Amino acid sequence: MSVTVGMLYPGFGAEDDYPFLEDALGGYARVPLVHTSVGVDAHEVEALLDLGKSERLLEGAAALKASVPDAVMWACTSGSFVFGWEGAHQQVAEIEAALGVPVSSTSLAFVEAVRALRFTTVAVAATYPYDVAQHFAQLLGTAGIEVLELVSHDIKTAALAGELDHDGVLALARSNDSPAAQAILIPDTALHSARWINELEAALGKPVLTANQVTVWQGLRLAGEIHSTDRLGTLFRDAAVLPQ
Template structure:
């Protein structure tokens, strides 16, 4: 059994995880711990404020560090082998260096390999061999621009950015297949090799196959790449085509 841990601040499409766990097979367990109880900090605030509100050990949110420590301890007790901070904006709002510092601190605190959703997007794009990506997000334009900057810092070329705006962000958790597909279509550009949908509030686990079939290219979504990143840290690859091109690689040969 491979147990993977996820720390979930703010709003998250958490029911994507049981669906993905079922698709990945009986020897993989996904353990989620919520580390914030307030409303999602990703919307209605300045981007840098978003980062500081979610920052590990933030002096502005002293209770966050305590909840984080409890969450990490819970994952350790559950037998988790890796941990990923399941928040895209909670990473990229710090910039590349700040997000790296955040992950290093999480790894130190957890005593296991760690990462975040922001880095998961970069690593997933590299896994697929794509360099040119388009971005679609139900974020305000300035927040989406920060994500694009983060991707560029990771060596990717951003061919287009589509922001659905703060009003959409408040509703994204209720979106179904039609709305998610419309977002991906609006973001896509002819020269993009993949389309990225960074919001963890989007329910996408059931829609990745349709998204990729419609756009004729890989589509990377927040919860999808978060789980893939945890598997990568555990040196596991799983063939689960329903979750898209990212999960169609051959499994690693176990010794």
């Protein structure tokens, strides 16, 4: 059985993570992607509120209908967490009403992934400036997840985050290897990460959750079919729901 999880992905950055994720899942899942419109590419609160506004997401959702998705993800961390806990849920509720299928976002996927692994403490290694990254920590806190340490790298745009290579992503992950944290969270779907999750976990000695990884996992969870795989870190090994 195949399942289709539609992705609403803002602009361009690490969208090539998604074909890799399809392959790593063994071909049972399709993740068609629609690029939603972007006003100003900036890791600034006002720009991110504009990025995640209803008009942009509903326009993208209309384009996804042709893929007949079983579930849909707003594949953006910052463009969801800046709306806060209630706002992030309202954001996906509007898309859900338009498409009639389950919908979530990357920020909410991080919450569900941490809960699925039964963790309560995390560290965050963020690409964003500190004032933006704090909104992510606040959303996690609202969900009952304690952020023990938050490190910000002050990368100004999604495009620049997308330029980080293997060594840059590894250095970012290592920048917040908080010993007491049960997992390291690396938000930003513009950041390449999917190919290196197992390596990141080996380097840090604990689970690592990255934006594109948790986005696909959450979409599959909503669609009701997650196969276990050893290629995508602890999350897909220990928090997969095997089909009956």
